[in-house]
Amino acid sequence: MTQLNNGITLFFSLLVEAMPFLLLGVIFSSALLLFVDEQKLLGMIPKNVVLAALAGSLIGFMFPVCECGNVPVARRLLTKGAPTAVAIGFLLAAPTVNPIVFWATWIAFREQPEIVFLRVGFTLIIATTIAIIFSTQADLRPFLQESLTRVMGDSAAATEPGEPLVSPLLSSGTFLMQSQGQVLQLSAPAATVMAQVATAPPSLSIRLRMMMDNMVLELRELGAVLVIGSAIAAFVQVAIPREVILGLGQGPVTSILAMMALAWVVSICSTVDSFFALSFASTFTSGALLAFLVFGPMIDLKNISLLLTVFKGRAILYLFVLAAQLTFLLTLVMNLYAG
Amino acid sequence: MTSLPRTNGSRRPRRSLPWQALIDATMLLLWGLMFLRFTITGKLYLLLHPDYMWLAHLATVLLLTMGIVRGAQVWLSYRQGRGPAPRSQEHIALLPRQLSVGLLIAIAVFGLIYTPRPFASETAFQRGITDVLGQTRSRPQRFSLSGNSEDRTIVDWVRTLNVYPEPDAYAGQKAQVSGFVTHIPGWPDNYFMISRFVLTCCAADAYPVGLPVELPAGTPRPAPDTWLEIGATVQTATLDGKRQITLGSATLTEIPEPRTPYEY
Incomplete structure (x- = not known):
């Protein structure tokens, strides 16, 4: 009975601590999705692959979304002609490298600031590395779902963003003559075409209603996942004997593997996962906590269904294996040499 | 619909x-x-x-x-x-x-x-109650201690001990603390732990700290989870094969569970 009461108290404690951050995340992401122009943003991305990968990883600071919100954004970036390095970097890093997640991690781990900074650092290293690896594949299309490649148009027409504007008529393709000497390139990515022919943006009141709709939608879904995640965390704390957890949590290798597996299964939103990890802070090695905080937001069980809307299975497998190996390696080094 | x-x-x-x-x-x-x-x-x-x-x-x-x-x-x-307003974006459920x-x-x-209840002695024992702070515990660089040892709370005592662990250094000091009773298996019948949970963020990271109390002769051992205010003198004793401070010549006063049962 005591155990049950403790479990429920723990459960509500996690919910009460995490909900404000979930709310802020949802509000910011809804506002920014509607008010930030990704096309302009892409124009500012450097052309160098390494810099582009890093820039993609850092865009998260402008879209404070967690892993549930970032897949749709990455998808839209791809349809708008973002280079591979940018899209992959964004996909992997944005859930962690953003102000709200940073703040939440800081509150949870203010006694161990190294966790907060290493979380961001490791994520940037891993995301940039994988983004560079993926960008050696010049054309990402074979990795993407067909529904997405159709929207992207054919590769010849996909222009690099940030390219100096030459008359579009100098390049090959199908064009429609528009008013005022403008031309519309029909073979360009569909999203670009849509952007050019789109009517005036919706009025502010409509946009605010759309924002409200989006907020409620995200809160409903992420809130439900938060509830399930908190319940699992509370259950593990009170139901599994402490000796078992300690035995698993103190080994430099087993602790990391256990936390990565947990991160993959629990699929808790990155805005609030630091509080989940906090409940293991006294029993697990710091490297294991970091593995949880770095790997979880990149790829987890829930996220795979989302990733499948963008990538084919093979590409997700590559992403998963690369992210898992790099996380394991970095956190193991930390456990062995810094712990 | x-x-x-x-x-x-x-x-x-x-x-x-x-x-x-x-x-x-x-x-x-x-x-x-x-x-x-x-x-x-x-x-x-x-x-x-x-x-x-x-x-x-x-x-x-x-x-x-x-x-x-x-x-x-x-x-x-x-x-x-x-x-309804036009859908802003595709969304995957x-x-x-x-x-x-x-x-x-x-x-x-x-x-x-449901009414949440504070953690109690059973949990304290399960989570490993101690007068030593573990690796991951909050160790403030500076915590203010008034000169008066009677003003220290349990966690103040534990933090002080962590900085300077020699038990004899505290012998004879007066202590005035409040907390709940935890019985530690293996201890003699006239000892119990006066304990509190400490929070750094939320209940998820609550950890217990405590100080051993020696019961005055003839006093029955209070039941676990009883909240007590204890006035005592610090002495040293060997418990669990370790020499540590204990609260001796204690006067026990039962108090209601405080509104804020944790220390920070």
Whole structure:
């Protein structure tokens, strides 16, 4: 009975601590999705692959979304002609490298600031590395779902963003003559075409209603996942004997593997996962906590269904294996040499 | 979507109520009310570090506002016969809608009924109660101690001991602490631990600390979880094969469970 009461108290404690951050995340992401122009943003991305990968990883600071919100954004970036390095970097890093997640991690781990900074650092290293690896594949299309490649148009027409504007008529393709000497390139990515022919943006009141709709939608879904995640965390704390957890949590290798597996299964939103990890802070090695905080937001069980809307299975497998190996390696080094 | 037949002769043709949006508004309001209840009943102190309570208050305001705005939107669009706003973006559902809404509403209703209870001695024992702070524990660089040893709380004592562990250095000092009783297996019958839980963020990271108390001769050992105010003199004793400080010549006064049972 005591155990049950403790479990429920723990459960509500996690919910009460995490909900404000979930709310802020949802509000910011809804506002920014509607008010930030990704096309302009892409124009500012450097052309160098390494810099582009890093820039993609850092865009998260402008879209404070967690892993549930970032897949749709990455998808839209791809349809708008973002280079591979940018899209992959964004996909992997944005859930962690953003102000709200940073703040939440800081509150949870203010006694161990190294966790907060290493979380961001490791994520940037891993995301940039994988983004560079993926960008050696010049054309990402074979990795993407067909529904997405159709929207992207054919590769010849996909222009690099940030390219100096030459008359579009100098390049090959199908064009429609528009008013005022403008031309519309029909073979360009569909999203670009849509952007050019789109009517005036919706009025502010409509946009605010759309924002409200989006907020409620995200809160409903992420809130439900938060509830399930908190319940699992509370259950593990009170139901599994402490000796078992300690035995698993103190080994430099087993602790990391256990936390990565947990991160993959629990699929808790990155805005609030630091509080989940906090409940293991006294029993697990710091490297294991970091593995949880770095790997979880990149790829987890829930996220795979989302990733499948963008990538084919093979590409997700590559992403998963690369992210898992790099996380394991970095956190193991930390456990062995810094712990 | 269920359609609601209008029985009275209204001006407009019959129109279906936006049930989904109404349920969303209800869900938001219930969550706001649950937060509000924790605040009003003071149970928020059992769940959170006081430094972060403003975040919970912010969440209360946001949830209630969103619930009210959502409800107002539903009402307005129903009155004016407008459809929902155009969808802003494609969205991929993780859980079936009914499941997530059902879960959230159920938890909010449960939170409105259930009263959280502070952790007690059984948990303290299970989590490894000690007078030593572990590797990951808060060790403030500076914590103010007044010159008066009687003003130290249990966690003040433990932090002081952590900085300077020699038990004999404290012998003879007066101590005045309050906490709950934990019985430690293996200790003699005339010893118990006076303990408290310490929070750094929320109940998820609560950890127990405590000081051994020697019962004056003839005093029955108080039951576990009894809250006591203890006035005592510090002495040293060997317990569990380790020489440590204990509170001797203790006067025990039973007190009600405090509103804020944790230390920070």
